[in-house]
Amino acid sequence: MSHLAESGPIGLTPNTAIKRYFVTWAAAAFIWPGYTADELYAINKVLNDHDFPPLAVLHDLLLAAKLARHRKGFLPIIKIDKDLLEYPRILWITLAQHLLLSAGYDDTQEIEWILVLNAVNVEAHSGVTDTQFCATLTGSDDNDYHMKSLVYVHVLRPLSWLGLLHETQRSRTERFFTKTALCPVTITFQGASQMAPATAPNQSYSLNFSIPRCGPSALPFWMPKAGRLANVLFRVAGGDSFGSHPSPMICFPPPI
Structure with missing residues (x-):
């Protein structure tokens, strides 16, 4: 997003993949463990979108979360992105919520x-x-x-x-x-010990997936209702091992 804001739209191929020049830049700039530029060039002469999975996943995630859109062969920055650059905590919780709760899964x-x-x-x-x-x-x-x-x-x-x-x-x-x-700062279990056995039956507890509270300006008016959260709250009661079927609930914070 910072690159979009500073350098302008990213070029896309005819099949809407990110062009090589940006993949090359991202591989060097991200310094992603397991996918550093040196490791990638050890098995690729040039880097295409699919050769750098972190970028490909991020691209798809931003599109699915409606934090990016394609326009006339480019990936430009949009107003939501500009606002989120000022609120990295909100950006993290939005992407985390979508990646873990909303993304589709194969098999x-x-x-x-x-x-x-x-x-x-x-x-x-x-x-x-x-x-x-x-x-x-x-x-x-x-x-x-x-x-x-x-x-x-x-x-x-x-x-x-x-x-x-x-x-x-x-x-x-x-x-x-x-x-x-x-991890322990972001994910906390309520109603049960932080180190309760993972397979303990007949327990009722809730999980807070949270970011620190912040002022009203940190909840921009454009954010979708599901994104205006300080907590993503789950509840599950009973069940043995990993066999129960919890129902995720989004808990919105009270007005600040």
Whole structure:
């Protein structure tokens, strides 16, 4: 968004992918772990949109969240973006909400985030491998590589990219995850211990997915109703293991 504001619209290819010149700039500017320019050029002579997954995902996410739109072969900055540049906390919660709650998923996977985040809260407190987390979450064995891949792409990687988990590549086949300092500040469990067992039955608790309170100017008039939040509140009662079906509820803050 800063690049759009300072340098103008980003060019798009005929199939609406981001042009190479910007992919090249982004790979160097983002310094994304696992996708640095050196790592990308080690396997690519030139960089196209699909060669840099963080940019491709961000592009799709901004479009889906209506924080960007294509216009005559370009991706220009829009008024919402200009306003959000002044409120990075609101931008983060908007993208996090959409990435975790609203984005579509392949393979007919319905992610029940209250249960997933409870598992993350417990398992990643002292650190967990992707294989161990997948087994805890789904009951799969170590050889179920398809399920392990799904859990990584749809759960662990989004949480890492949001800054809630720290990912370390231990080997070519194993990743290790721990909670970041942002995680306990952003995600808190109410009505249950922060370290309650992830599979404890017959518990009622709620989860706050929050940002610090701020003045009225930090809730711009243009924000969609679902985006004017200080908390995304989930509730789930009872159920065993990860088998219950919580209903997400958005809790709007009182007038400030």
